[in-house]
Amino acid sequence: MFSLLATRNSNFSTMSRSATPTEPVTTPSEPESPVTSDTPPNLFSIEGLQNDEQRRVLDMIVQIRKCGLEGNLSLPQIVVCGDQSAGKSSVLEAITRVPFPRSDGLCTRYATEISLRRANSSSLTISILPDEDRPPVEQEQIEAFVQTIDNFDELPRVMDLAKAVMGISNRGDDGASTRAFTSDVLRIEISGPTQPQLTLVDIPGLIATSTRGVTKDDVDMVAKITDYYIKQPRTICLAVVCATNDYANQKILEKVRDVDPEGNRTLGIITKPDGLPEGSISQKNFIDLANNEDIFFKLGWHVLKNRSYEESDFTIEERDEAEATFFRTHSWNSLSPDCLGVNTLRTRLCNLLFEHIKRELPQLHDELEAQLQKNRDELAILGVKRSTATECKAYLSKMSLDFHSICKAAVNGQYEGSYFLNDIDPDFSLESSSTLSRTRAVIQDLNSRFEEGIRLNGHKYQIEMSATSDNKEEEEFQWPRAQGRFSFGPTGSIPKVLNKVDSVAWIGKVLKRTRGRELVGNFNPLLIGALFWEQSSGWEKYASSHLELVSSICRRFLKKLLHDTCPQDVETRLWALRIEPELKKRHQSAVKELNMLLDELKEYPINYNHYYTDSIAKRRQQRQQVILEKAMKDASSSQTGGKVFNDNTGVWERPEIQVVDTAAAIANFTSASQPDMNEFACEEVLDCLFAIYKVLQKTFVANVTTQVIERHIVRGLENIFSPVTVNDLEPAQAEALALEPAAAGRHRAYLEDLIKKLEEGHEIFQSVM
Structure with a gap:
């Protein structure tokens, strides 16, 4: 009670x-009242206790x-x-x-x-x-x-x-x-x-x-x-x-x-x-x-x-x-x-x-x-009466228009409406509903993190051919330094670091089991494919994790948007009957597309990008340049030159000059250019692996973000529930989605009455305050 x-x-x-x-x-008795029957109720007033x-x-x-x-x-x-x-x-x-x-x-x-x-x-x-x-x-x-x-x-x-x-x-x-x-x-x-x-x-x-x-x-x-x-x-x-x-x-x-x-x-x-x-x-x-x-x-x-x-x-x-x-x-x-x-x-x-x-x-x-605004918002969500098929379809048309316009703005990154300005999260946390509403910004951020994760942590081995390099051009041909686990990426270990000796040993093992009829010092072209498959084995985890995360973000956004634009009874039915099945189809299509991309990775690499050949040529030139520099340095000697007047000091000086013995430099370079054939082959293989890995990595990231994420998950998200969709509904389908339960009608009447009272209270406050 x-x-x-x-x-x-x-x-x-x-x-x-x-x-x-x-x-x-007990039952109250009726003793003699201290007032008589003709005494007005206001006789014993305490009016004088209050001023105006x-x-x-x-x-x-x-x-x-x-x-x-x-x-x-x-x-x-x-x-x-x-x-x-x-x-x-x-x-x-x-x-x-x-x-x-x-x-x-x-x-x-x-x-x-x-x-x-x-x-x-x-x-x-x-x-x-x-x-x-x-x-x-x-x-x-x-x-x-x-x-x-x-x-x-x-x-x-x-x-x-x-x-x-x-x-x-x-x-x-x-x-x-x-x-x-x-x-x-x-x-x-x-x-x-x-x-x-x-x-x-x-x-x-x-x-x-x-x-x-x-x-x-x-x-x-x-x-x-x-x-x-x-x-x-x-x-x-x-x-x-x-x-x-x-x-x-x-x-x-x-x-x-x-x-x-x-x-x-x-x-x-x-x-x-x-x-x-x-x-x-x-x-x-x-x-x-x-x-x-x-x-x-x-x-x-x-x-x-x-x-x-x-x-x-x-x-x-x-x-x-x-x-x-x-x-x-x-x-x-x-x-x-x-x-x-x-x-x-x-x-x-x-x-x-x-x-x-x-x-x-x-x-x-x-x-x-606050109560007035809250109840007005709640009444707005309930919308108009929905007791007939015509009323249901009219309601769904209006509601779908709001849903479609907000969703389209979120997907296109046009955050101009009031929906995007409430409770903005300065940390841009994925747990915040205001962050989810800025869907395009979230997708862009996740795509960037996906690319960064693949680039820094996607390879199986971190190959270190030299300890350090002061040559910026040489740095271009180094494997990127591993950065540890990413909060947006899959759970797993960071790439294993291999020095020059370990990497040559790894290449040698793979070379041995892929050897064909090629001559000593050469290698089977299929070796590059075998090494690439092993080196890129972590891409699947990153891509699958990225797909699931983006799909979850879009799902949560639509769930929140639906909750904000329609009453609970319509939200439940619309989600179960229209939106969730469509999201499942889009997710399945994205998974199918990703599997096709992963299957293509298992085929021997095909490339027509000139970056591959340019990278190999530049790497060879860079290696030859290092050898030449060392040969010239070893063939150089210091000698005292003739007298030179120094304008700054005002005296005659004999400066030291570097003299290069050309014959010795050529001899040094020739001897250094005749390495062990096995090591030479391994270095050539690593050059090819690095070049093809970098080319296909960029291609894979582009394919995942455009063909999987954009094509199947993000693009057209606003069309899942649009006025066009509502227009195609049969009367029975419209009723199934939006027919108002009796409780909702009573709740609307209650809200309308309460809003009226609150508005009266608001006017009273305004008149006094």
Whole structure:
């Protein structure tokens, strides 16, 4: 039953009566009312407690409540809470001057909302807000209960009728259909030209343990109701404690300190001070408590004297006079006058509520605006009604147009719409939905990382023919340095480093098992293919990993886009029936294309790119140049030249010059150019391998990114669900995709009603702020 309180926000301000725990299930008697039948409800007004500014601010909250926004916005309110029989209802009566029915043993069974409203005419209206856990039929019956009365004499009778409608048992009732407590909310609205704008909440008192007529479930439900109300951040708690019971034993103090540890929004109320012997230790302890010396609340404490049994027939004025006399003649007068009596409490509460509301207004306004925008967006996603095939097709056409345009912009890299400007991730993380929406940028980045991974880590062996090289032209013919694992690439080891000796040994082993009829010093042309296949064996892992990653990115993007452009019921059906099957086809086509490329790699390399022959020629020239340079260096000697006048120093000098013995240089070069035939063949093979690997690597990367990724996964992604696709749908297909369930229709009506209320609240805020 508590779900009512969990779903409707805390702002259903509620009140009722409390009773002694010895008789928790009772029927309220009808004692003589302190007002006569011809007394108007506004006679006991507290209008004078509020100035014009306070009325304007409080009136705004009242109007927002009337818009029906209590369940959606946490509105400021005052909640009277305490243990059972602590005197909560008497406190409420003293503050509001509303004579509620009273009798011994009367116990608050439901949450009650007491609303004082400023109006041109006087009236008193009682209604019930049913617990949402009740069956719909019962809810309708309870909501139909509305009673308007002209004076307070009729209040006990109407409250009895309300209890009967809510199914609350009277004393001695054992009917299975009745209950001791309920989560229904009783609303009492008292209007009049001199009434203030004030709403207070009275909730059932906390029960220590189950008794006759009160079950363990009832105890738990009352505790949940109390927790729900006092946890609301904009609620001022009037924590009522009874002076005739040690306050350390009263559970309400523990609860309010749990939810408001600093005491920022809690005002302690001490009742029944006349129940303590004058000068007793108990009286001193409670006076210390009222001085804020034990349990500290920033709002402080206040002391009220309720009617005693002998004073049960006192009028409101007589009650106030008896209270004032008591505080003048007892030790309680040691407290500040501002902390004693109901008159100062009324002023104190009005000021507290006014200041509390003023502090909360900016945030409350922001919450209202956020709620309004959120519900407008949600209603926009629901779209128009979809109860016929024609309506379904019209809806799908409009929705597909938005889907198509956003998807096309994402694929083309035109991020100009508002869809691409929300929650931009500065780190460009693939886990961010804003990153996914920039699909072209993500694909470009992944393609670049794929190329980098293949180039730096795609080869099996890292062949180091020389330790270092200062020649930039020579660096062009070096295998790229391995960079370790890439977060976007496959899991695996980095290329194995081979020095010149190891690489020649590797080539020699492959040369031996591929030898044909070629002469010594030559090699089988098929050797280049065998070496290439082994050296490029890691390409498949990189390409497959890249394909799966890009496919996943596109899938996640479309899933998010669909979620943002249509309601959940359409999203589920459209994804399952149209988009996901199409994505699977595209993925299968991409895998098939990639397999064809990989199969081609297993054939002997075919190349017509002049880079291959140019690379081999340049590599040979570069190697010959190194040999020639060494031969000339070895044939060079230093000699002293003739005298030369140095203009800088002004003296004659004999500089050293390098003389090259041409015959020796030629001899050195000739001898160095006659290497071991096996090593010569291996170097020739490595030159050919390097050249063909580099050519085919560029070709493979280009083929994967264009023929696999672009052709089968990215290109035409926006056409998966476009207006053209919708136009080709049969009526039955359109209904299967977009026919609106009954729940969606109800949700649309709910959103439209809520938006209307929020817009009214927005206008109220604008007029006041």
